[in-house]
Structure formats: C-alpha cells, structure tokens
Amino acid sequence: MSVRLRRIYEPPEPDDGLRVLVDRLWPRGLAKDAARVDEWPKALTPSTELRRWYHAGEGGYEEFRRRYEAELGAPEAAALLDGLRDSARGGPVTLLTASKAPGKSHAHVLLDLLRS
Template structure:
C-alpha cells in the first residue's frame, strides 16, 4: 500500500493512482476537470467547527489531530475510512488538499491512519 499526500494545485502524476480530494470545500481557482479527482468523500473531512478552530490558531497541530481522529470514529466517516483503506491495499492512493502545509494538515493525519 502506498499513500501519498499532495497539494491539489500540483499537476497530476502517473504515480498518483487513485486521487482523493480530502477537503470539505472545493479549492479556489481550480477547475473541476483540471483537478483529475477520482473521489471526494466529504464526510472524511474535518468538521467545519474543527477546521475553523484550527485555522484560527487556537490549538496545536497535535490537538487538532487528536480531535480529527475522534471525528473519524463517527459511523459515516469510519465507513468511508475503511473503504479508502481497502482501495489503498495494493494500490497507490493520493490524498489531495489545498492546505499550504500538507504535512501539518488533516491529510497527513489521514495518511497515517491509512498506513496503520
């Protein structure tokens, strides 16, 4: 299994495999046909409240990751996470985000969970 995290604004690569947008909102200034997104499971994204809390600078990345992992235990999110895990077995999955620092984003948390 190979899980990659990339910014959605980067051009698609042949090594991307299944391209999954993991942001709740569509990235600004990007045409949907240019994004080459295979899946967009919005229920896997952080809640609006958590996203706003984190972007307001009210907490650390570690606290954000803990809260986000808790949200992923909700039934719909847990089911989508299991499905994504299954599709990642034996294939490459690229998690796409518009975050400026993907390594400090929810996409990195998802990547870690998928690789467990």
C-alpha cells in the first residue's frame, strides 16, 4: 500500500497516483485546474468546530488527534476512509494539504490511519 502526504502547493509528480485534497477549504491562491485534484472528500476533513478549536490554540495536537479520530468514526467518514484504503491497495494515493505543518495536522492523522 502506497500512501504519502504532500503540500498541495508542490507541483504534481507522475508517481502521485490518486491525488486527494484532504482540507475542508480550497487552498488560497491555487487554481483548481493547476492543482490536479482527483478527489475532495470533505466528509473526511475535521469539522469546522474542531478545526477552529485547534487553530485557536485551545488544545494540543494529541487532544486534536483524539477528537478527530472520533469524528472519523461517523458512518460517512468511515466509508470514505475505507474507500481510500481500497484505492491505496490498487495504486499510489497522495494526500494533499495546504497546511504549513503537515506533520501536526489532520492530514498526518489520516496518513497514519491509512498506513495502519
């Protein structure tokens, strides 16, 4: 299974495979045709409330991760996560995020869950 995480502002690469935007909001300053996004499953992204809570600095990454994993247990999100796992079994999947710190973001939580 090949899953990786990249910033969406990096140019697409031939070995990206399925390119999945995992942010709720479209990245600023990026044209949709230039991004080459294949899927944008918004139900896989953190809720607006959780995203605002985390970015306001009200809690640490581990608490954010716990809350986000709980949100991913919802039926629609769980089904989308299973679909991404299936896609990754068939070829490379690249998770795309605009986050400046992907290693401490929801995208990294998804990456870990897909690799486990």
